[in-house]
Amino acid sequence: MNHPSIMRLAVLLAFLVARPVLAGGDVVAHAPWIEEGPPNTSVLAGYVDMENTSNTPRRLVAVKSPLVDEIMIHVTEVKNGVASMRHVDGLDLPAKGHIVFKPGGYHLMLMGVHGPLKAGDQVPLEFEFANGEQMRVNAEVRKSGSASPR
Numbered sequence: 001m002n003h004p005s006i007m008r009l010a011v012l013l014a015f016l017v018a019r020p021v022l023a024g025g026d027v028v029a030h031a032p033w034i035e036e037g038p039p040n041t042s043v044l045a046g047y048v049d050m051e052n053t054s055n056t057p058r059r060l061v062a063v064k065s066p067l068v069d070e071i072m073i074h075v076t077e078v079k080n081g082v083a084s085m086r087h088v089d090g091l092d093l094p095a096k097g098h099i100v101f102k103p104g105g106y107h108l109m110l111m112g113v114h115g116p117l118k119a120g121d122q123v124p125l126e127f128e129f130a131n132g133e134q135m136r137v138n139a140e141v142r143k144s145g146s147a148s149p150r
Contacts (some may be wrong), residue, residue: 026054027093029127032139034110035103036119044117046071046108046125046139051098058093059130067123069112076104085109090130117141 032048052058063071073088083104091106093099101107110123117123121141128134 026056027052027058027127027129027133027135029135029137032125032137034108034117034123034139034141036117036141036143037113039116041116042111042113044110044113045103046110046123047101047103048108048137048139049098049100050093050127052093052095055095057095058133060091060093060099060127061089061130062128063108064126064128065110065124067114067117068110069114070110071125072109072111073106074109075106119143 028051030049030051032046034044034046037044046063050060060073063073065071073091074085075088076083076085078084088106091099099106108125119141122138123141124136125139126134126136
């Protein structure tokens with residue numbers, strides 16, 4: 001079926017899905033993604049580039065998803081050549097600044113994943129900020145070793 005209005009709708013939807021998502025018009029999530037894991041894993045890692053376009057700092061305090069029991073903010077630290085992860089209760093997003101969640105740095109630990117997630121799946125995430133703002137995004141599941149497009 002090659003109807004012009006259907007094609008326009010498909011292009012519009014692709015454009016909307018590709019655009020960053022705003023929280024209160026101030027926080028933008030660029031290219032959120034989750035690394036695909038082995039078929040029976042219940043723990044995955046998630047990444048995103050968060051940008052604060054306002055003159056007011058924000059504090060990220062929680063992340064939730066209906067497909068996951070718990071999501072924690074972690075940071076990877078290397079001490080004496082040994083890498084370890086540490087839980088972070090919250091994370092400050094500076095005014096006119098950004099934080100990059102990436103492998104080897106800050107990342108989201110998704111624990112208690114409900115069922116296997118495969119490359120191409122979309123995972124709804126809700127970011128919560130200390131001022132009460134919330135931001136909902138869909139994170140694409142990608143194969144291990146995928147780089148963020150940004």
